Amino acid sequence: MAAIEYSTLVALVQDHPGVLTKAAMLFRRRGYNIASLNVGHSEVPGISRMTIVVEGRGPHIKQCEKQLYKLVEVVKVLDLTEEARVDKEVALIRVSAHSAERAEVVGIARAFDAEIVDVARDSLIVEITASPYTIDRFLEVAGDFGILELTRTGVVSMSRGGNGAK
Amino acid sequence: MSEPKQRTGGQILCDAMRTEGTGAIFGMPGGASLPFYDALYHYADLAHYSMRHEQGAGYAADGYARALNRVGICTATSGPGATNLVTSMASAMMDSVPVIFVTGQVATPFIGSDAFQETDITGVSIPVTKQNYLVKNVEELPQIVAEAFYLARSGRPGPVHIDVPKDVLTDTTDIPTPTDVKIHGYRPAGLGHKRMIQRAAEAINAAEKPVILAGHGIAISEAFDELKELVEKASIPVITTLHGVGNFPESHDLSFGMLGMHGMYYANIAVHECDLIIALGMRFDDRVTGRVKDFAPNANIVHIDIDPAEIEKVVPTAVPIVGDVKLTLGALNPQIESGDRAAWLSRLNSLKADHPSHAIRESEALLPQRVVRNIYEATKGEAKIIGDVGQNQMWAAQHFLYDKPLSFFSAGGLGGMGYSLPAAIGVQIAKPDDTVWSITGDGGLQINIQELAALAEYNLPVKIAVLNNGHLGMIRQWQNRFYEGRLKASVLQNPNFAAVAEAYGVRGISAGSNEDARKAIDEAMAHDGPVLIDFAVDPNEDVFPMVEPGASLAETVEV
Ligand SMILES: Cc1ncc(C[n+]2csc(CCOP(=O)(O)OP(=O)(O)O)c2C)c(N)n1
Ligand SMILES: [Mg+2]
Numbered sequence: 001m002a003a004i005e006y007s008t009l010v011a012l013v014q015d016h017p018g019v020l021t022k023a024a025m026l027f028r029r030r031g032y033n034i035a036s037l038n039v040g041h042s043e044v045p046g047i048s049r050m051t052i053v054v055e056g057r058g059p060h061i062k063q064c065e066k067q068l069y070k071l072v073e074v075v076k077v078l079d080l081t082e083e084a085r086v087d088k089e090v091a092l093i094r095v096s097a098h099s100a101e102r103a104e105v106v107g108i109a110r111a112f113d114a115e116i117v118d119v120a121r122d123s124l125i126v127e128i129t130a131s132p133y134t135i136d137r138f139l140e141v142a143g144d145f146g147i148l149e150l151t152r153t154g155v156v157s158m159s160r161g162g163n164g165a166k
Numbered sequence: 167m168s169e170p171k172q173r174t175g176g177q178i179l180c181d182a183m184r185t186e187g188t189g190a191i192f193g194m195p196g197g198a199s200l201p202f203y204d205a206l207y208h209y210a211d212l213a214h215y216s217m218r219h220e221q222g223a224g225y226a227a228d229g230y231a232r233a234l235n236r237v238g239i240c241t242a243t244s245g246p247g248a249t250n251l252v253t254s255m256a257s258a259m260m261d262s263v264p265v266i267f268v269t270g271q272v273a274t275p276f277i278g279s280d281a282f283q284e285t286d287i288t289g290v291s292i293p294v295t296k297q298n299y300l301v302k303n304v305e306e307l308p309q310i311v312a313e314a315f316y317l318a319r320s321g322r323p324g325p326v327h328i329d330v331p332k333d334v335l336t337d338t339t340d341i342p343t344p345t346d347v348k349i350h351g352y353r354p355a356g357l358g359h360k361r362m363i364q365r366a367a368e369a370i371n372a373a374e375k376p377v378i379l380a381g382h383g384i385a386i387s388e389a390f391d392e393l394k395e396l397v398e399k400a401s402i403p404v405i406t407t408l409h410g411v412g413n414f415p416e417s418h419d420l421s422f423g424m425l426g427m428h429g430m431y432y433a434n435i436a437v438h439e440c441d442l443i444i445a446l447g448m449r450f451d452d453r454v455t456g457r458v459k460d461f462a463p464n465a466n467i468v469h470i471d472i473d474p475a476e477i478e479k480v481v482p483t484a485v486p487i488v489g490d491v492k493l494t495l496g497a498l499n500p501q502i503e504s505g506d507r508a509a510w511l512s513r514l515n516s517l518k519a520d521h522p523s524h525a526i527r528e529s530e531a532l533l534p535q536r537v538v539r540n541i542y543e544a545t546k547g548e549a550k551i552i553g554d555v556g557q558n559q560m561w562a563a564q565h566f567l568y569d570k571p572l573s574f575f576s577a578g579g580l581g582g583m584g585y586s587l588p589a590a591i592g593v594q595i596a597k598p599d600d601t602v603w604s605i606t607g608d609g610g611l612q613i614n615i616q617e618l619a620a621l622a623e624y625n626l627p628v629k630i631a632v633l634n635n636g637h638l639g640m641i642r643q644w645q646n647r648f649y650e651g652r653l654k655a656s657v658l659q660n661p662n663f664a665a666v667a668e669a670y671g672v673r674g675i676s677a678g679s680n681e682d683a684r685k686a687i688d689e690a691m692a693h694d695g696p697v698l699i700d701f702a703v704d705p706n707e708d709v710f711p712m713v714e715p716g717a718s719l720a721e722t723v724e725v
Contacts, residue, residue, distance in 0.1 A: 066475035075351030
């Protein structure tokens with residue numbers, strides 16, 4: 001199976017109601033799948049930062065970027081797809097772990113630089129902050145024990161070096 | 167500025183409508199918008215035109231805005247009033263028309279409670295407006311109205327929707343409306359990039375077979391003189407889009423008509439054969455390009471448009487220029503070398519002579535094209551023509567010789583039937599001294615026929631030409647051509663339109679022959695008031711030339 005290719009767009013937007021809906025609608029209308037979408041504060045008060053990971057590569061992504069710009073609230077759009085960048089995501093994973101398996105799960109978590117943030121009789125919650133790729137790998141290994149619950153934040157992204165998005 | 171004054175939300179809206187100087191408001195009141203109407207009661211200088219359907223109000227504001235190249239205003243109440251506006255919002259969006267849509271909303275404490283006549287109309291209007299606002303409190307209203315008018319008219323113009331809850335309309339504030347608006351991150355383009363303009367000039371100077379494709383942007387930026395200068399200096403043939411019709415005088419030697427699905431044969435072939443396209447304020451709509459893969463195969467493209475998202479959206483562009491077309495042509499023209507391009511022009515002129523798509527054959531039966539040409543002759547070309555949608559729209563675009571800017575209006579982008587009558591009302595109000603003709607179909611007329619009541623009430627001298635072919639003609643044409651003549655739901659049983667008009671208080675005339683038609687037009691022109699003429703035209707006439715769906719411009723057929 002050919003791996004799905006993704007593009008990573010960052011949009012700096014005015015923190016107004018409805019902006020998230022507008023951005024999401026824009027991708028939906030053009031039939032692009034959003035793999036993840038994260039919104040939070042930026043370094044500028046009143047400006048939020050969205051990281052949007054979309055399936056696909058190519059000229060249509062440029063069109064997405066231009067369409068995003070047409071939203072009045074959008075201040076800046078960065079296409080980080082081809083940039084050297086830091087991608088990070090947080091996942092909370094409830095892994096099934098009976099007492100006999102607990103040490104093994106903890107060992108694996110440690111190997112991934114993950115933290116155990118909750119311990120119950122039959123399960124553990126693992127918190128991992130890593131690239132989506134690393135999280136996928138952890139999930140694969142932890143899958144052998146049974147994943148009871150999973151939540152991921154979606155990727156946040158920043159280009160390496162330089163002075164940032166201004 | 168005088169003392170800060172306490173104003174209600176309704177007054178803030180009315181003040182903005184007044185200072186924006188547009189003078190006319192089209193709408194229909196309702197429960198949620200009553201406080202706005204109560205404020206408006208005290209603004210005698212703001213004329214309110216009561217339309218009979220909110221879609222009609224939206225289209226009237228659209229026509230008004232286009233005719234003046236200013237912002238149009240329309241209002242409706244919450245819920246059903248607001249949802250009735252949606253088609254006209256979508257049309258203004260597609261056609262880049264600056265219209266402010268103000269809707270009433272249920273009072274803020276009721277929002278989200280499924281209150282009577284509550285609709286999440288800002289949720290609905292997102293994709294069909296340039297910007298929209300749900301006003302949460304009266305303090306933010308002055309900023310919002312200022313932004314709304316600024317956004318509607320600046321950059322690529324478009325509709326802006328303001329949804330105002332009933333309590334916000336009556337709450338008061340002393341916050342003045344800002345006169346200067348800046349929106350972080352919103353920077354409408356001005357003059358195009360210098361280096362790119364230079365490259366455009368080089369490309370134009372080097373081209374042997376250039377054509378200009380002039381679009382709606384010429385009208386929006388009022389670049390008529392700059393266009394003419396470029397054309398005449400370099401002897402470049404001009405072809406227009408549907409919305410570009412009239413932006414360059416069609417009787418000029420260098421005018422080669424409209425291109426596209428129902429464009430002139432010679433215009434389509436010129437585009438196919440040219441070596442350079444200079445696209446000015448247009449967006450390569452699929453009705454313009456035909457099969458994109460084979461669009462203008464020998465041409466490089468210079469594209470000047472104010473909207474960056476239009477550049478390279480459809481076709482690869484050799485010289486992309488994001489900019490206002492008037493300013494940019496102003497900088498480009500001095501760099502253009504004069505030339506006569508005699509060989510290219512003689513090729514196009516012989517194409518035109520051999521394939522005179524604009525000609526109308528003699529016929530015993532009343533041809534719809536002939537009616538359009540008769541109106542041209544009777545008005546000596548001095549008229550504003552508002553087409554509807556369908557065959558009538560294409561004939562109106564093809565067979566009136568448009569020599570003046572802003573003389574043809576059509577809902578080309580959305581293609582909503584029912585545009586013509588209400589838009590003509592808006593145009594006539596904007597241009598009270600001009601002769602205004604609505605050219606419509608027997609299908610499209612009925613979509614907003616209720617606006618005959620507004621026409622009669624305000625005694626506007628709009629003349630309505632119904633090209634009555636007893637069919638949803640454009641649908642019939644496609645069913646005949648592409649569905650082996652299986653006419654399903656395209657044959658119309660119509661009322662007596664002249665009698666209907668009379669019942670509304672509009673002079674109604676029926677005409678079925680060539681002679682009747684000419685007489686009826688003269689009679690309509692002589693009558694100082696609204697007239698509807700029901701022309702019983704040949705029910706079998708189709709629109710040609712035609713680029714069939716999926717075909718390229720080179721495959722334009724003439725029958
Ligand atoms: C609101 C709306 N509904 C449906 C259509 C599809 N449509 C396009 S042209 C047409 C026929 C128009 O008939 P008529 O108004 O009689 O004009 P004609 O083509 O006969 O000149 C129809 C139904 C449309 N464009 N707009
Ligand atoms: Mg018809």
